[in-house]
Each structure stands twice: as structure tokens, then as C-alpha cells.
Amino acid sequence: xxxxxxxxxxxLIPILFVVALITFIMMHAAPGGPWDRDLNARxxxxxxxxxxxxxxxxxxxxxxxxxxxxxxxxxKENKFVxxxxxxxxxxxxxxxxxxxxxxxxxxxxxxxxxxxxxxYSMRLGGLALSMAILIGIPAGMIAALKQNTWIDYVSLFITxxxxxxxxxxxxxxxxxxxxxxLHLVNVVPKDWDDGKAWILPAAVLGFGxxxxxxxxxxxxxxxxxxxxxxxxxxxxxxxxxxxxxRHMLRNALIPVVTILGPALAALVTGSFIIETMFGFPGxxxxxxxxxxxxDYSMILGTTLLFVFLVSLANLTVDMLxxxxxxxxxxxx
Amino acid sequence: MRxxxxxxxxxxxxxxxxxxxxxxxxxxxxxxxxxxxxxxxxAPAEPTAEPYHGTLRINMGSFPDIVDPQKSSFVGExxxxxxxxxxxxxxxxxxxxxxxxxxxxxxxxxxxxxTFTLRxxxxxxxxxxxxxxxxxxxxxxxSDPATAGEYASIAxxxxxxxxxxSCAENCDAVRDAFYENTKASHADGAACTGYDDEACNTxxxxxxxxxxxxxxxxxxxxxxxxxxxxxxAGGENWWLDAANHIGNGxxxxxxxxxxxxxxxxxxxxxxxxxxxxxxxxxYIVDGAVAFEAYKNDEFDIVGLGAEDLGTVQNDPTLSAEAxxxxxxxxxxxxFHQQKAPFTDVKVREAFAMAIDRDAWVxxxxxxxxxxxxxxxxxxxxxxxxxxxxxAFDAAxxxxxxxxxGYTVVDGQLIGADGKAIEIVDTFSDTPRxxxxxxxxxxxxxxxxxxxxxxxxxxxxxxxxxxxxxxTAPQMFILGWCADYPDPQNxxxxxxxxGAFGERIGYSNxxxxxxxxxADAELDSAKRADLYAQAQDMLVAGSPVAFMWNNxxxxxxxxxVKGATQTPMDSGWIGDNDPLSITLEAH
Numbered sequence: 001x002x003x004x005x006x007x008x009x010x011x012l013i014p015i016l017f018v019v020a021l022i023t024f025i026m027m028h029a030a031p032g033g034p035w036d037r038d039l040n041a042r043x044x045x046x047x048x049x050x051x052x053x054x055x056x057x058x059x060x061x062x063x064x065x066x067x068x069x070x071x072x073x074x075x076k077e078n079k080f081v082x083x084x085x086x087x088x089x090x091x092x093x094x095x096x097x098x099x100x101x102x103x104x105x106x107x108x109x110x111x112x113x114x115x116x117x118x119x120y121s122m123r124l125g126g127l128a129l130s131m132a133i134l135i136g137i138p139a140g141m142i143a144a145l146k147q148n149t150w151i152d153y154v155s156l157f158i159t160x161x162x163x164x165x166x167x168x169x170x171x172x173x174x175x176x177x178x179x180x181x182l183h184l185v186n187v188v189p190k191d192w193d194d195g196k197a198w199i200l201p202a203a204v205l206g207f208g209x210x211x212x213x214x215x216x217x218x219x220x221x222x223x224x225x226x227x228x229x230x231x232x233x234x235x236x237x238x239x240x241x242x243x244x245x246r247h248m249l250r251n252a253l254i255p256v257v258t259i260l261g262p263a264l265a266a267l268v269t270g271s272f273i274i275e276t277m278f279g280f281p282g283x284x285x286x287x288x289x290x291x292x293x294x295d296y297s298m299i300l301g302t303t304l305l306f307v308f309l310v311s312l313a314n315l316t317v318d319m320l321x322x323x324x325x326x327x328x329x330x331x332x
Numbered sequence: 333m334r335x336x337x338x339x340x341x342x343x344x345x346x347x348x349x350x351x352x353x354x355x356x357x358x359x360x361x362x363x364x365x366x367x368x369x370x371x372x373x374x375a376p377a378e379p380t381a382e383p384y385h386g387t388l389r390i391n392m393g394s395f396p397d398i399v400d401p402q403k404s405s406f407v408g409e410x411x412x413x414x415x416x417x418x419x420x421x422x423x424x425x426x427x428x429x430x431x432x433x434x435x436x437x438x439x440x441x442x443x444x445x446x447t448f449t450l451r452x453x454x455x456x457x458x459x460x461x462x463x464x465x466x467x468x469x470x471x472x473x474x475s476d477p478a479t480a481g482e483y484a485s486i487a488x489x490x491x492x493x494x495x496x497x498s499c500a501e502n503c504d505a506v507r508d509a510f511y512e513n514t515k516a517s518h519a520d521g522a523a524c525t526g527y528d529d530e531a532c533n534t535x536x537x538x539x540x541x542x543x544x545x546x547x548x549x550x551x552x553x554x555x556x557x558x559x560x561x562x563x564x565a566g567g568e569n570w571w572l573d574a575a576n577h578i579g580n581g582x583x584x585x586x587x588x589x590x591x592x593x594x595x596x597x598x599x600x601x602x603x604x605x606x607x608x609x610x611x612x613x614x615y616i617v618d619g620a621v622a623f624e625a626y627k628n629d630e631f632d633i634v635g636l637g638a639e640d641l642g643t644v645q646n647d648p649t650l651s652a653e654a655x656x657x658x659x660x661x662x663x664x665x666x667f668h669q670q671k672a673p674f675t676d677v678k679v680r681e682a683f684a685m686a687i688d689r690d691a692w693v694x695x696x697x698x699x700x701x702x703x704x705x706x707x708x709x710x711x712x713x714x715x716x717x718x719x720x721x722x723a724f725d726a727a728x729x730x731x732x733x734x735x736x737g738y739t740v741v742d743g744q745l746i747g748a749d750g751k752a753i754e755i756v757d758t759f760s761d762t763p764r765x766x767x768x769x770x771x772x773x774x775x776x777x778x779x780x781x782x783x784x785x786x787x788x789x790x791x792x793x794x795x796x797x798x799x800x801x802x803t804a805p806q807m808f809i810l811g812w813c814a815d816y817p818d819p820q821n822x823x824x825x826x827x828x829x830g831a832f833g834e835r836i837g838y839s840n841x842x843x844x845x846x847x848x849x850a851d852a853e854l855d856s857a858k859r860a861d862l863y864a865q866a867q868d869m870l871v872a873g874s875p876v877a878f879m880w881n882n883x884x885x886x887x888x889x890x891x892v893k894g895a896t897q898t899p900m901d902s903g904w905i906g907d908n909d910p911l912s913i914t915l916e917a918h
Contacts, residue, residue, distance in 0.1 A: 032796030037405065037482070042815055043799060043832075044405075045485040047498040052480050054500075095397050097568025108590065109573070117591070172620050180628050187625035188391075188616055192592075276617045281591040285617075292792055 004330050008315050012308065017070070019307045020084070020300060024066050027291075027299050033058070034093035034294045056093060058296075069300065084304070090297030094290070100301035104283055117270075118305075120192070121282035125268030127198060128206030132263070136210040137256065140217025141249060147222065155214060162211025171204045171277040188279055201278045205271055209263045213256055220252040227251075250324055257320050261313035269306045386915040387610040388892065390633045390904050391622045395591045395615040399571045400563075401556035402474045405482040410553050411903025415596050415611065415910065416579035417556035420448050420467060420535065421547050423908060425896040427712060427817035429548045433462070433557070433580060434535070437550075443542040443854050444491075448550070449519070450533040456559070457584045457599045463532040464516035465524045466557035471514045471537070473563075474554045477503065483554055486815060490514060491540040513538035527560075542852035544859065545818040552816060556581075582607055582910050591615065602911075609915045623887075632892050632915075633904050636885040638698045638764075644887070653890060655905055657897040658711045659882035662704060663811035665772070666798075666876050670837035671806045673745060673753045677874055678736030683807070684722040684877035685729035686779035687772065693880055696771050701880040706871055707822055709881040711899045714819030714863050722874055726779045733780065743783035754785065758797070758805035761788035768809070804835045811882070817900060819863035823847050827870060838875050891918040 035044040035052060044052075053059040055076065057068055067073065069090055072082040082088055089100035107115040114123060143155040165173075178200060179187040189197035224230060225248065233247045234240075270284025283302065290298035321328045396409040401417060404410060420434040431437075434448035454462040474484050475493040477500070488494040492510035499506045516524045517534045524532035539546055562576040570576045574588040582604070583596035592615060598607040616622045619637045626634040627650075636644060636654055644650040665687070667674035674680050689703030702710070706719040733740070737748030744752040757773060759765045766788065773784045787805065789797065797803045798810060812832070815821050824847045826832045829839040843866060850862035871878070886905040888895060893914045895906030906913050 030790070030793060032792035035482070036792050036795040036799070042405070042483065042486070044482045047494070048480050048482060048484060050498075051477050051500075055480065096403060097398070098572075102569075168618075172618075172624070175621060175624055180624050183628075186630055187621060187628045188614060188630050277621050279592060279614065279616045279621075281589075285591075292790075294792055 001330060005315075005319075008318075012311050015311060016304055016307060020070060020304060021066070023300055023303045024062075024069070024296075027294070027296055028062055030294070032294050034296065036294065052093075056091060069297070089301035089304075092295055092298050094293050094295040094298065100297050103286060103298070104301065104305070117281060117283040117286060120280065121270035121284060122268045124198065124202055124205060124274070124280065124282060125264065125266075125270070127202040128267050129209065129260070129264050131202060131206040132210035132213050133260070136213030137217050137253075139210075140214040140219075140256075141221055141244075141252075143214070144218045144221030144225065144252075145244070152218075155218070159211035159214045162207045163215070167204050167208065167271070167273045168277060170207060171200070171273065174200050174204060175277070192281070201274050201280055204277075205267060205274050209267065212259065212263075216256050216259065217252060220255050221248060224248045224252045254321065254325055257317055257324065261317035262310055265306065265309040265313045269302070269309060384915060384917045385608055385610075386891075386917070387612050388633070388913070388915060389612045389614065389631050391616050391625070391631050391635070392594075392613045392903055393615065393617055393635065396594075399577070399588070399594075401470065401553050401558050402479050402481045402484070404553060407902050411907055412585075412594055412613065413553045413556055414581065414902060414907060415583040416577050416581045416585050417553070417558065418579070418581045419551045419553070419555045420450075421551040423548075423551055423817065423898065423900060425898045425909060427898065427900065429551060429817075432551065433467070434550075437547045439544060439854070443544040443852070444539050446537045446539065446543075446546050446550075448535045448537075448547075450535070451603055452533070454580065454603060455601050456578050456580055457601055458578050459601060460578075461528055461530060462557060462580050463524065463527065463529055464535040465527050465529065465532050466559070467535045467555060468514060468516035468524075469560045470555050470557050472511060473560075475510060475514075476507075481554065483552075486549060486552060486554055489539050489541075489543045489546055489549065491538045542854065544854055544856075545816075545820045545851075548816045548818050583611060605911050607911055607913070609913070611910075626887055626889075629889070632889045633895075634887050635904075636887050638700050641698050641700060641885075650887065653887050654885065655888050655895075655897065656700070656883050656885045658702065658709060658899050659813075659884045660709065660712070660817075660899045661811045661813035661882040662707055662709050662878065663809060663880050663882070664707075664876040664878045666804075666808050666810045666836050668804055668806050668836050669875060670801070673738070673747065673755070674806060676736050678732050679738065679745075680874050680877070681722060682729045682732040682736075682780060683776065684874060685725045685732065686776050687877055687879065688724040688775065689879055690724070692771070696768055697880065700883050700885055702883065703879070704881050705878050707867055707878060708819060709814075709899070712814065712817050712819075712822070714822060714860065714867065716864060716867060719871060721871055722877065729779050740781040743777070743781065745782050755782060756785045756787045756806050758787040758789060758794070758808045760791040760794035762791070765809075799835060801835050801837050804837075809879075813882075814900065819860070819867075820847075820851050823863055823866050823870070824851050833875070836875065840869070840873060843869050843873075889918070891916040 035049050037043055057065060057073065057075070060068070064073065068083060070084045072080055072086070075081050083090070087101065092098050092100055092103055095103060104118045105113070105116045107113055107119060113119050139155050143152045146152050175187055178184045185196050185200060191197065230243060230247055233243045270282040270287065272284045272288040274280055275282050275285040286298060287302040290302065322330060392408050392411060394408055396404065396406065396412060398404055399409055399412050401413055404413060418432045420432060421429050421437070422432040424430045433450055433454060435451045437446060437448045439446055450464055456462050471487065471490070473479050474481055474487055475490070475497050477497055484497055488497070491513040492506065495506045496503065496510040515536050516532055517536065518524065518531045519534050537546065557580060559578055562578060563570045566573060566576050572588065574585045577585040582599055582602045584599045585594065585596055587593060587595040594613040596611040598610070600606055614631065616625065619635070619639060622631065622634045623640045625631050636656070644654050665683070667680045667683070669675060689705070693699065693701050693703045705721060705723055706716055708714040708716070739746045745755060746752055757769055759769045769786055773786060776782050776784050797805060798808055812822070812826055815825070827838065827843060828847055829841070829844050846862060846866045846869065850859055850866060853859035853862055884897070884899070884901055884905065888905060893916060894912045896909045896912055897905060898908040901907050
């Protein structure tokens with residue numbers, strides 16, 4: 001188990017390296033650069049652009065920029081600055097003076113890590129995922145057990161909505177109902193220390209995953225329902241609750257757990273839509289706007305973080321299989 | 333079974349823990365850093381009729397990337413700086429340049445030396461002295477290559493500024509030369525001794541050529557006097573801490589929360605008076621959400637976008653709260669002067685005359701804009717009323733093609749040499765731009781019979797392409813928004829050979845000469861006349877199809893009184909003169 005874990009973790013290194021390389025090539029292939037500004041106003045002039053390029057090493061050949069990003073390079077003052085291998089994600093070109101790790105992980109003064117952009121996204125993502133699990137799995141289970149009854153149809157209806165309605169529509173819809181009409185919350189949350197402010201963003205963010213989880217649970221429960229071992233269990237005269245939880249749910253959960261891993265990674269790395277609509281101070285907007293702004297190190301940093309989290313989530317899922325499904329064993 | 337229970341309980345515990353992190357109150361160990369409460373809640377010391385003191389809540393859209401006078405360049409960044417700091421001069425609501433930190437200014441006889449005299453008794457919001465040495469530092473920092481400010485080039489009219497700014501190494505000589513041209517002194521010319529020198533009230537700028545408009549440039553944020561000691565102590569990130577923004581403007585920053593909020597209270601020491609309200613900038617990017625929040629009385633001022641205009645116009649309350657007034661930009665269909673067929677003025681004229689600008693404004697812009705046939709917009713010095721050249725005229729447009737020896741066969745433009753010329757309209761790919769360009773292409777098809785191809789590209793790609801004469805497309809829409817209200821900024825800064833107009837290959841030596849003459853003219857009437865001639869010459873050559881001017885559009889709650897409408901409002905209605913605003917109890 002330990003060797004397996006270590007091997008899997010070591011595999012992360014080549015994965016991150018290749019992802020960094022591909023992302024690097026793709027973003028530099030797109031025309032434009034970090035100093036390209038709103039066209040209708042004064043552009044950054046050539047002199048300043050040269051100065052900035054030189055300062056950030058963007059005047060160097062691409063291969064050298066890449067090695068500088070990954071391993072490090074000497075800067076203008078002839079001092080060696082270590083790169084990604086030391087956990088340095090590089091300077092943001094857009095928010096000058098701040099590094100990517102500052103922007104993502106540094107909380108405001110006198111606050112805990114939970115108040116950094118990543119901290120906010122992590123909390124919201126976690127909340128959304130717990131909602132998806134705590135509602136999605138039971139809902140799917142009940143729908144399967146009561147197949148073709150009104151319960152099943154209602155659950156099917158709601159989950160279809162969740163899967164098909166885009167989150168920006170859902171967001172404005174919920175805002176209009178709960179804020180504008182019922183006045184239960186503010187349209188624009190004032191204070192993120194107030195728990196009420198988190199309900200709508202988490203609901204919008206988690207709804208899609210919740211619906212998908214419910215449908216998947218229902219489908220795999222239905223499949224398990226007709227298995228021989230379930231009939232055997234019933235024939236043995238086991239209590240229905242034991243049949244459902246021990247013999248059915250446990251087997252039905254395998255595909256669900258598979259999707260929950262990547263879903264967790266996607267949820268905690270933030271959502272552009274949620275942050276745009278609720279003014280949520282997470283990292284999703286930083287990720288998406290960085291692409292349009294050609295904020296190279298920000299694009300790389302957020303992409304690598306995402307890949308890192310997906311890999312970790314997948315690893316966790318693989319470990320969980322062993323716990324859920326006795327047929328799966330790790331070959332050392 | 334035990335494993336399953338373990339798993340389930342793990343999930344439950346994990347989710348509860350996460351939920352606890354997310355919701356609920358802040359952990360008790362963390363002191364919430366909240367902005368000063370609006371003073372309205374405090375009981376007034378004396379029971380006299382205190383005026384209502386509320387908070388003006390404004391949605392600003394995107395959060396600033398950087399709030400540093402010598403590095404910022406975006407509207408939302410300037411809207412923050414403008415409250416906290418003040419330049420030597422400022423603009424009034426009619427875009428005249430009026431005294432601000434400087435009480436007066438004077439040019440020498442050939443307008444190459446500009447001398448500002450500061451107000452007596454100027455202080456920062458913390459009560460410390462603000463003397464001319466502070467402005468000297470700001471101008472030095474702006475042109476310093478180490479600052480590499482994105483707007484620094486705006487001060488290149490100062491003698492030696494461009495040289496200093498572009499200096500890579502061994503810069504001492506060019507730096508000292510530049511410092512000689514931007515100097516603080518006593519009124520009698522004696523050298524200042526530092527930031528505590530009370531007699532240091534004169535700031536002199538030497539220009540590289542006559543520049544009778546430079547006192548207007550001095551109103552811009554690049555000259556705002558942020559404190560050297562705070563900048564140096566805070567390092568490159570000094571601006572992140574609200575406490576470092578000790579300024580001389582009408583407001584004091586109390587909170588700067590990354591991504592969510594910037595808050596201000598009135599500056600009690602501001603020379604022109606003390607505002608009677610606080611300001612809260614919020615950052616909601618989505619227009620639909622901001623509109624809902626406005627309707628729910630959570631904002632007092634929000635931008636009004638085209639998508640909400642219909643709703644607003646059909647609602648008697650909201651339509652009374654809409655403020656729509658001219659902005660500071662002109663947009664044009666740019667034609668590449670060196671790419672066929674737009675090398676030919678006849679083709680340019682045909683395409684220009686085929687655009688019905690009034691229909692464009694009403695159908696496409698939904699009224700949020702005004703049509704134009706000239707360059708300098710209405711409300712700006714240098715605007716010329718009554719321009720009619722190249723107005724929409726379908727027959728004349730077709731005639732212009734015929735005159736040039738062109739024919740149109742099967743939607744293709746055929747040149748005099750019998751060859752077909754493909755025409756492509758390139759635009760930044762957003763749904764809005766798609767609608768706009770589809771409309772134009774349909775118009776050209778209808779009037780000229782030509783099939784123009786649409787070429788959507790990603791927005792930064794578009795910027796990169798259109799910046800350079802070699803990659804600039806055949807035709808594309810582009811605008812110019814004023815840096816400062818002077819015809820020099822519209823004409824010389826844009827259309828001189830080698831300036832911004834170069835991207836479409838525009839160069840007119842005759843116009844260059846005229847603009848250079850105008851720039852240096854000291855007699856303001858003569859100067860205005862020369863610029864009028866220049867603009868006339870520009871329009872006559874029809875390098876582009878002038879199309880429309882933008883508008884500023886805001887929804888303003890009825891309890892916000894006295895907001896002035898200025899074309900150069902940067903971020904919200906009335907931010908050019910916040911002291912004229914009062915809030916009524918509501």
C-alpha cells in the first residue's frame with residue numbers, strides 16, 4: 001500500500017512537467033501578450049513594454065523562459081530565483097508586484113489561510129460537494145427503490161433541471177427569487193463571514209454535481225437491484241435495510257465515487273460564473289481572466305494547481321475503491 | 333459493513349467540517365477587520381441639525397489590478413485613485429482645466445516652461461505637509477524606468493522624460509538631466525530642503541517643445557502625490573494596504589479588500605470642503621446581478637447596459653433614474669490604407685457612405701451612443717458641429733465605386749484591372765460584436781452588393797493583430813477615448829505619422845505640419861482654429877468611417893443629489909466632482 005502510494009505520488013512529477021510544457025507552448029502560441037490592453041485607450045508604449053519584458057525575462061528565448069519557470073534562472077540583479085521546483089509559481093504580470101502563489105494562497109492581513117482566494121474556493125467547493133453528496137446519493141437511492149413512482153418522477157424532473165440548466169441562469173433565477181422577491185438574503189453578499197451569504201453560491205455551484213450524482217446513483221442502484229446476490233440476500237431473509245446498505249449501496253457507489261474525485265477538484269478550484277455573479281473572492285475568476293489577459297504565470301500556476309488536485313482526487317478515489325469494493329486489491 | 337460505516341461517517345464528518353468552515357460566524361480568534369461603520373449610526377455630538385451622512389454604494393465592475401498612481405491605467409483603478417489623491421490641476425464639469433493642488437500656473441513666453449504654484453497650507457489627510465517636493469517625486473517616479481508605469485508615456489512631453497524612461501543602464505546622466513527639468517523650489521527659486529520644507533511651493537516643468545496644453549496633462553493620475561516613504565517601506569505591494577494610501581483628495585481610503593470592496597470616508601482636511609457621505613465601491617462583474625441589486629436598494633449607482641435598457645425604459649420609476657449622457661470616445665470603422673482595396677479613397681468613401689449611422693445607433697446600440705461623422709466628440713474642446721461629409725447615402729456610395737472603376741459581380745468587388753478583391757471584416761469575438769458586425773455586413777451587401785466576410789478572433793488576439801501595421805486587418809472597428817480634453821490629444825497624439833494611426837498605415841505630412849503648428853501655438857483662438865483646420869483635413873481624406881460616440885449611462889437612486897455629468901467621468905456619474913453630491917435620508 002505504502003509503495004503504491006509513493007509510486008503514484010512520484011508519478012505526479014512527470015505529469016505536472018508535461019502539463020506545464022503543453023500549457024506553456026499553447027499559451028505562447030496564442031497571439032498577444034500580457035501588456036496588450038483595451039484597444040480603445042492608450043496602449044502600453046514600446047519602451048515600457050521592453051522594460052517590462054526585460055524585467056520579467058520575457059525577452060529571453062522561449063525554452064529559457066520555460067526552464068526559468070520550472071527550475072529557475074538568474075534575474076536582472078544576477079541573483080538566482082528558484083522556479084516551480086521550489087514552489088515558486090512566478091510573478092503575476094497583471095497584478096504587478098505579486099506572485100501567483102501570493103494571489104492564490106495569501107490571506108489578507110491578520111486572517112487565516114481560509115481567507116485566501118484558494119481558501120475561499122476550497123470552502124465553497126467543499127460545501128457544494130457535501131451538498132451534492134448528502135442530497136444526491138440519498139435522492140438517487142430512493143428514486144431507484146421507488147422506481148416509476150411519483151417520487152422517482154419528481155427526482156428525475158429536478159435532476160434533469162440540474163443537469164440541463166446552465167449555472168448562470170440558475171444563479172440569476174435563485175437571486176431573483178430569494179433576494180429580490182423574498183428578501184431572505186442580499187443580492188450582493190456584504191460579508192462572507194455571514195453563513196447565509198454562502199447558501200446561494202454553494203447551491204448553484206453544487207446543483208449540477210448533485211443532480212449528476214443522483215442520476216448516477218439511481219442508475220447503478222437499478223443495475224444492482226437485479227443482481228443475483230441481492231435476490232440471495234433477500235431470500236436469506238435479511239432485513240431490508242441491511243440488503244440496501246450493505247449489499248446494494250456499497251456496490252452501487254463505485255461509479256459515483258469515481259466521478260466525485262474529479263468533481264471535488266473542479267469545485268474547489270473555483271467557478272468563474274459563481275465568482276462573477278456573486279462577487280465571490282475565490283480563484284476561479286483569476287484562472288479564467290488570466291487566459292484573456294495572457295498572464296502567463298497565472299495561467300500556468302492555476303492549471304498546475306488544478307492538475308495537482310485532480311491527480312490527488314483520483315488517487316484518493318483509487319484508495320477508496322479498496323475500501324468499498326472487496327474485489328479490488330492493490331497489487332504491490 | 334464496518335468499513336462502509338466508517339466511509340459513510342467519514343463523509344458526513346468531512347462535509348460537516350467543510351460546511352462549518354464555510355458558513356457560520358468567523359472563528360472567535362479572528363478579529364474581523366471591518367471598515368469604519370457609516371457615521372450615520374453614530375449619535376451626533378451636538379443635537380443641532382446635522383446633515384444626513386450616509387454611504388454612497390457604487391458597483392464598479394472589475395476589481396483593480398493595481399492601485400498605484402504611477403502604474404495604474406484602467407478606468408476602475410483611476411476611479412479609486414481619483415478619490416484619494418488630487419493632481420496639480422483638475423477638470424470641471426465642462427472639461428475646463430481648473431486649479432486643484434496648484435493654485436495657479438504660468439507658461440513662459442514660448443510655452444516651454446510651465447510653473448505651478450501650490451495652494452498655501454496644503455496637507456495630506458493625516459495632517460502632514462504636502463509641498464511641491466511631493467509632486468516632484470511623483471513626476472520623477474512616473475518617468476523612472478524602474479517604475480515602468482503603463483501610462484508613463486503620457487508625460488513624455490517633458491524634456492528628457494522619454495530618454496530617462498527608455499534608459500537601460502548607466503542612467504545617472506539622463507536621470508539628472510530629467511530631474512533638472514522637473515524641479516520643486518521655493519517661490520524665489522531657492523532649492524527645497526525636503527518634504528517638511530513649508531516654503532517649497534513651486535513646481536517647474538520644462539517641456540521639449542511648446543506645450544500649452546500640459547497643465548491639463550498635470551491633472552492626470554500619474555502626477556498624484558503618493559508618499560515616497562510609504563511606497564518605499566511597502567515595496568512593490570505598498571498599494572495593497574489601505575493605510576498606505578495617505579492622499580490629498582476628497583476622500584480617505586479605509587478598506588481595500590482584494591476582489592470585493594474598497595471603502596472611503598471624507599477627508600476632513602481637503603482644501604475645497606468636506607464631503608457629507610462615505611463611499612463603498614463593490615465589484616460585481618455581472619450586469620444582471622448588479623441590476624437586481626440596484627432594484628433591491630443595495631446599490632445607489634450602477635452602470636446601465638444595453639441589455640437592461642429595455643426594462644428600464646418600460647418602468648416609470650427606473651426610467652426616471654436613468655442618466656445617459658455623452659462619453660469620451662469616438663469609434664470608427666478603420667480601413668487599412670495600405671491594403672487593397674482600401675488604398676483607394678473611392679472604396680473607403682463607398683463603404684463609409686453605405687453605413688446608416690442613425691440606424692446603427694438606434695438598432696444596434698439601442699440608443700446607447702450617438703452617431704458622428706467627425707473625430708472629436710461633442711462636449712470636447714475642438715468639436716465641430718455640422719459635419720456632413722460621408723453621411724449615409726446609398727446612391728452616392730454606389731456612385732463612388734463606379735467612379736473608382738470598380739464593378740460588383742456576384743457579391744465580389746472587381747477592380748479596374750478585372751481582378752476580384754476579397755474583403756474581410758475582423759472583430760473581437762463576443763456576442764455583442766458579432767451582432768454589430770453582422771449588421772454592418774448586411775448593410776454593405778444591401779447598399780453596395782458586396783459580400784464582406786466576417787472574421788471573428790479572440791479578444792487579446794484582436795488587440796495584438798490590430799496594434800501593428802503589418803498584422804492589422806483590412807477593416808476593423810476601433811475607437812479612441814480621450815486621455816485629457818484637448819484637441820492635441822485627439823489629433824496630434826493619434827494621427828501624427830508614427831502615432832496610433834500608424835497601425836492602419838496613415839501618414840499625411842501636410843496634416844503633420846498643421847498639427848505641429850497647432851500644438852505650439854500660444855494664442856488659444858488661433859490654436860483652436862488650427863486644430864479645426866487639421867480635423868477638417870483629416871475628415872476630407874476619409875481614412876476611416878467615423879461612426880459613433882459612446883455614452884456614459886448610469887442608474888442613480890433619487891436620494892443621490894447633485895451628481896454632475898462629465899464626459900470624462902471615470903467609473904461613475906459625478907466622480908469628477910464628488911463634493912457636489914449629497915445624500916438624502918432614505
